[in-house]
Amino acid sequence: xxxxxxxxxxxxxxxxxxxxxxxxxxxxxxxxxxxxxxxxxxxxxxxxxxxxxxxxxxxxxxxxxxxxxxxxxxxxxxxxxxxxxxxxxxxxxxxxxxxxxxxxxxxxxxxxxxxxxxxxxxxxxxxxxxxxxxxxxxxxxxxxxxxxxxxxxxxxxxxxxxxxxxxxxxxxxxxxxxxxxxxxxxxxxxxxxxxxxxxxxxxxxxxxxxxxxxxxxxxxxxxxxxxxxxxxxxxxxxxxxxxxxxxxxxxxxxxxxxxxxxxxxxxxxxxxxxxxxxxxxxxxxxxxxxxxxxxxxxxxxxxxxxxxxxxxxxxxxxxxxxxxxxxxxxxxxxxxxxxxxxxxxxxxxxxxxxxxxxxxxxxxxxxxxxxxxxxxxxxxxxxxxxxxxxxxxxxxxxxxxxxxxxxxxxxxxxxxxxxxxxxxxxxxxxxxxxxxxxxxxxxxxxxxxxxxxxxxxxxxxxxxxxxxxxxxxxxxxxxxxxxxxxxxxxxxxxxxxxxxxxxxxx
Numbered sequence: 117x118x119x120x121x122x123x124x125x126x127x128x129x130x131x132x133x134x135x136x137x138x139x140x141x142x143x144x145x146x147x148x149x150x151x152x153x154x155x156x157x158x159x160x161x162x163x164x165x166x167x168x169x170x171x172x173x174x175x176x177x178x179x180x181x182x183x184x185x186x187x188x189x190x191x192x193x194x195x196x197x198x199x200x201x202x203x204x205x206x207x208x209x210x211x212x213x214x215x216x217x218x219x220x221x222x223x224x225x226x227x228x229x230x231x232x233x234x235x236x237x238x239x240x241x242x243x244x245x246x247x248x249x250x251x252x253x254x255x256x257x258x259x260x261x262x263x264x265x266x267x268x269x270x271x272x273x274x275x276x277x278x279x280x281x282x283x284x285x286x287x288x289x290x291x292x293x294x295x296x297x298x299x300x301x302x303x304x305x306x307x308x309x310x311x312x313x314x315x316x317x318x319x320x321x322x323x324x325x326x327x328x329x330x331x332x333x334x335x336x337x338x339x340x341x342x343x344x345x346x347x348x349x350x351x352x353x354x355x356x357x358x359x360x361x362x363x364x365x366x367x368x369x370x371x372x373x374x375x376x377x378x379x380x381x382x383x384x385x386x387x388x389x390x391x392x393x394x395x396x397x398x399x400x401x402x403x404x405x406x407x408x409x410x411x412x413x414x415x416x417x418x419x420x421x422x423x424x425x426x427x428x429x430x431x432x433x434x435x436x437x438x439x440x441x442x443x444x445x446x447x448x449x450x451x452x453x454x455x456x457x458x459x460x461x462x463x464x465x466x467x468x469x470x471x472x473x474x475x476x477x478x479x480x481x482x483x484x485x486x487x488x489x490x491x492x493x494x495x496x497x498x499x500x501x502x503x504x505x506x507x508x509x510x511x512x513x514x515x516x517x518x519x520x521x522x523x524x525x526x527x528x529x530x531x532x533x534x535x536x537x538x539x540x541x542x543x544x545x546x547x548x549x550x551x552x553x554x555x556x557x558x559x560x561x562x563x564x565x566x567x568x569x570x571x572x573x574x575x576x577x578x579x580x581x582x583x584x585x586x587x588x589x590x591x592x593x594x595x596x597x598x599x600x601x602x603x604x605x606x607x608x609x610x611x612x613x614x615x616x617x618x619x620x621x622x
Contacts, residue, residue, distance in 0.1 A: 225238065571612070
């Protein structure tokens with residue numbers, strides 16, 4: 117009876133009955149347009165790189181097997197390759213960011229097609245990634261390595277579903293490749309891999325995937341690049357455990373503070389999505405059109421549910437055991453990335469969603485337009501009350517002419533920290549940028565046309581005082597481009613010319 121019902125549903129959902137936005141080509145076009153619009157905002161309206169981009173801008177001045185112990189290098193390898201073609205400015209970051217986000221969204225859509233029968237709900241689950249605030253807003257501003265990890269999470273889960281349907285040596289090799297990409301993208305992928313393994317062992321249809329001897333192919337494929345990276349960590353003396361401890365921060369906090377941190381991070385990640393779905397689909401829902409469970413889809417849905425629930429439980433236990441309050445909403449990428457797929461799979465079983473699809477879709481469009489409007493408003497009106505330091509709106513490019521005239525086309529610039537160094541490198545093509553203190557990474561030396569120390573690029577905040585001027589110091593006061601703001605905002609920079617033989621310049 118269920119099989120015949122599903123056949124009728126499949127026959128009813130012909131391309132003529134499914135709107136363009138819910139078809140595969142429509143989803144791809146809409147996601148592509150969304151990414152292109154955000155990329156245009158990042159390259160046309162925003163005039164400087166954002167904080168996380170600035171750190172990576174500093175690190176990718178050379179191609180290395182390992183840069184710093186806190187993050188693995190796959191994102192940096194991709195960025196380095198792009199910058200050899202596109203240059204060091206904002207374009208390379210925008211192309212990489214929105215290529216990764218597009219790839220993630222399309223892989224999530226492919227997962228949704230395996231877990232959800234109705235094309236409209238498949239599309240809505242994919243579009244609902246934008247209601248996860250870490251993706252819909254923060255991914256445009258601060259995330260780098262995490263964007264590699266979420267691509268690997270979606271790709272690995274999709275491959276596991278494919279293996280449960282029809283296992284093959286090629287798919288097992290593909291799973292090994294996703295494991296390598298995930299681990300080389302961000303260390304948090306290991307937590308996802310752990311809960312996925314347990315979830316598959318619990319579900320009979322997926323237990324066979326793990327217990328198949330061909331899983332050794334996955335391990336072998338992953339072991340080669342991960343082994344090379346492990347050697348690099350040892351060779352450079354990069355202590356991942358110590359870097360992880362620094363990320364965790366202070367420990368031994370009280371249970372109430374830890375609980376508040378977990379609840380806040382969890383709510384920050386999933387509440388906008390869950391709240392919007394509950395508001396639209398739950399009131400007066402009579403369950404009409406509910407779709408009975410299907411064996412293959414039901415098994416995938418249960419695995420997904422176990423990943424989500426087990427991930428939250430593991431996070432609670434680990435956080436309480438460590439006693440840290442340094443938990444961020446973006447950390448839940450590891451377990452909750454596919455939450456929209458799971459929730460819409462449950463909604464399909466609940467029913468009552470058909471008359472409310474247009475309302476939900478309209479709210480998604482309104483949210484997406486609102487985020488774009490905010491991104492455009494910040495560089496047009498970079499008031500501290502709106503955006504604080506307004507990093508993406510500071511006109512660092514205005515420094516390029518003065519630096520080039522004084523130091524030549526290939527200068528060495530000394531900055532106060534990695535953040536400032538990366539912003540300088542993005543704003544001044546051709547510059548080699550170093551930090552004045554001993555760091556875990558330092559770009560290799562090269563011939564230079566001049567050297568200077570640049571200070572004051574942290575927006576002239578009072579607590580970051582400029583060094584006293586002397587006969588070798590050039591003062592630069594620059595007005596921000598802000599047509600909608602009155603009074604205008606200024607930045608005060610200083611360039612202190614150094615000898616190329618100065619130890620800071622080497």
